[in-house]
Amino acid sequence: MRKIAALLIFLYSAAFGFYSQVADGGGLPGEYLNSFSVSARAFGMGKAFTGVANDVYAPYWNPAGIAFLNNSEAGFTLVSLAETRYSFVGCVIPLDLKTGIGISRFGFDSPLAEKTNSVGESLGYYQEKQSSYLISYAEKISDTFSYGLNLKVVFQEIDVYSAFGIGIDAGALISPVNNMRLGAVLQNILPASLKLKEETDRYPVNLKTGASYLFSDIDLLTTVDLSVIDILSFYKMTVRWGIGAEYHLKYWQDIYIRAGIDYKEAAFGAGISVLNVCFDYAVGISTFEVSHRASLTLKLGMPPSQQEKIIQEEKTALVKERAIIKLLSGSEQLFRDGNFTEAKKEVLKITEIDPANTEYKLFLSKVNKYIYGKEADDHYKNALKYMDEDNYDLADTEFKKTIELNPEHVEAKEYLHYNQARRNMSEKKYPEAEEELKTVLKINPANIKAKEALRRLLEVLDLLK
Template sequence: MMKKYIYKLIIFILLSIGFSLPACFAKGRGTTGANFLKIGVGARPLGMGGAFVAVADDANTIWWNPAGVATTKHKEMTLMHNEMGEDIRYQFLAYNQPVGKLRGGLGGSISYLSVSNIQGYSPGGTKTKKLRTYDLGISLCYGLRILPSVSGGINFKFINEKLAHKKDSTYAFDIGGLWKTPLSGLQLGFNIQNLGGGLKFIQERSSLPLNGKLGCAYEFKFFNAQSIVAVDVNIPVDYSVFVNGGVECKIYNLIALRAGFKSKDDLSSGLRLGIGIGGKNLVIDYSWLSRGDFEDSHRVSATLRFGREYEESMIEKDIKEHFERGKKYFYNGQILKAHREFKNILLVSPGHKGARDFMSRIEVSVEEVEVAKDIANFFSLGEKYYKKGDLISARAMFEDIIALNPDHQGAKDYINRIEQRFDEVVDSIFARGVSYYEQANYVKALVEMEKVLALNPNHQEVKEYVTLIENKQRELEKIKLALKKKQEEKRRNRKISTYLKKGLTYYQRKQWTKAIKSFNEVLVLTPDHKVALEHTVICYYEQGLILYGEDKLLEALHTFNNVLRLNPEHEQAQEQILRINEECKEKAEEYNRKGLVEYTRGNLKEAIEAWENALLFNPDLETAQRNLERARKEIKK
């Protein structure tokens, strides 16, 4: 067994040899290009002070350690926005997922740094227009599980940088490794970042900011809160060695509190703080960094986990948590609690070997003295529940005892007494329900009967009463609906009577428009109302005659058409419509001739107006239509 772990350690050390590469090529400050590659990503890692190379357990691992992609158990996406101050913004998007056929996982990321409102200057020092610069990084990552506890990864990068009017691109890659040590919760990791070419803008080529990271992370329980302590050592090519450290503490798997530091920070004390809020699928993270005389830096990121693999991993995680709790209870002598945990596991995963083994051991252990003491404690608790009148909780405790020791006579006696008490309570509640039923208070009666069924689901007489109550409630509902319908009918008839009376009054006064409005209100409520229909027809006809007498031909035509809409056989309205149509044609001819006169005088607008009027009176007058089209074309020239 020891040889196996030594073998894994040797592999991990060989992978870590490359960690010394940055020191081999060490340069001074300010000698590298594409320095946006130094900016850490993810509000969660940054809230931990940037100590993440050995944690590497979410989509941010693409940047921090590509080997972490090999251990991913589900599809995951993260998006970060970083307000760095001074019009500098940094965005990062990453996605990874497990790929079983490749014995690991794949991922990709996009990072974008933009700086706006940079004042430009000419060679002579004169101000020019505002300039804008950006840095773009696109990466593809592959992580491989070399051994069950050792994984490696490589991250290929395309880098593009624009400075004012100059652009250049290059390629680079990162190499990382992770080792889950035999010590539970301890993990080691390394990452060599930005191996590759450089960028050239004018004459000299600037190398990339090569950096080596080596870190360790320890995961443990702190007052039942899942916690991580992590430390990273960085050896950059253009800077002295510095250390990042951080902690994370998850409370109820809903809130994560984070804090961290950076040993060498020219702009601040090095303190970082962060918080994460969310559930299993979505987490929102925030981190804060003080930057001395500059604006504070704020990072916000959102991480989304999804897919079938994620759901399965959550089930596996829940099973693992129940199993660990069950083991803890078992070895602490809390046999009943352990029994419940392993029982819950077997309900979800009946073939779980560990849970089945412990259940077998529990069945044997119930005969031991320690278990007897534990049962005695639960027996005492059951008695307390019984004395308080909490019969349901008391019965649950005694039934759990019998599940472990079927011959426990004391638990059996209490269960018999509880059943008798239940019968008394059931009879009392049932009598109260019957009383409510006889008083026709069916709502309260149903509530009481449902209480009885909660205690005794097989109570046949109660079931019969429930059926009777439901039938009575349906009958009452029908009566209520009938009364409601009758009331609505009365209200409708009152409205009809009111509108009809008003309409007849207006009719007698020959106020045709108001009369029509009132009669139409009647017809909305009852479309076949004979009196309203007859009087509406008369009102429309009389109104049409008035309009015709005022030479309002089109309005009169519309009004007589309303007469025919209500009474298609109305001969007088038909005659009026024929007469008006003839007069409309004559009017149209007059307007057409007027248009020709204005057209010959060169008055195109007046001609167009005349022909438009002609078509209002006779839309089928082709000569007016042609003349209008010709005039409109000419007026556009």
């Protein structure tokens, strides 16, 4: 499954890799809500976060992710880029085990620009400001599926002109298999419209999709995004992609190393989590610039219902652990007393509590060696007795039971073929007997009885020629 997931993510990103040469759609209304990254973590992962969306920045990437959060979180990002200041502030709050809400603001302030009249005389300075307020709601339909909505209020201000509009985003998140997430967001299903002076800017409808897979044995999160910008305008729509990874190091604190690439830049990042505070930093490198991101995330605790669930899970786990310890202890005492069968019955009770427990499996293996080892030896002795009495059928049955109980019993395998060779010779099936004796010598080239029997058989075959 891990290989399939990795291949899926690779093909998903590679299939549209050629679109890196397509125009990036810059200049569209609300572009800062599509091409920017409100968190250093996502930026360091190639802006591929639609299929992850598991922190306070989820409303920007995929509001459905809020439903899977256990803690209330607050997040802050402040970036200066080419004299333009971008900022984000937001928080998410789980209401119970299935629903959560969020409120956040993201916007930018451009540098001051000079106004001039028709003859070039200065009329002062003006500034452009854009901001978006997101009110988010998410609900978990099942343990593997959730949906989320953003009510988006956007503002734009240029000089003395200003406008605002209202839009809606919808997202979904599903986990089809363990450690995998697939996400999709339809931005501006109700498009916001802003009118400054005579022109009206209408936000485009965008489709964002993403997939992520966590290789839990090595704590490596891989993720990929594919977005179609302005999907209702066939000739103007553009495709954007991003792919990234996050490696989790557990030392004195949780440390994260990240790398990613998207349609216009490569990025690298790192993060550290101390208690309930996480600091993330990332740098992006493109043909035209080097940009930086820094984010601060605070975990503020769990809702009472989530706390009760965790406490109950811990109590249940503790009860199970104590029961397992008691059963293991009793089984070991029975084993020391030589009551192997009773020891086995006792340890098998652990399967009703925790079938995945490894300790009982190791102990059961040890018990079985004693039980089946002794039983196998008894069948082996009976087989040799029957073989000496030329009772080939009973000997054959006993040898096979020996091997069934102890597949590593080499002598039983050896004499099973020797017994079959003797039966074939008694029935004058000399070629079959020859093959059986040769098989015996493959298993044990030092078997004297088989060597002598094969020598006599070959003499008989020479006489029959």
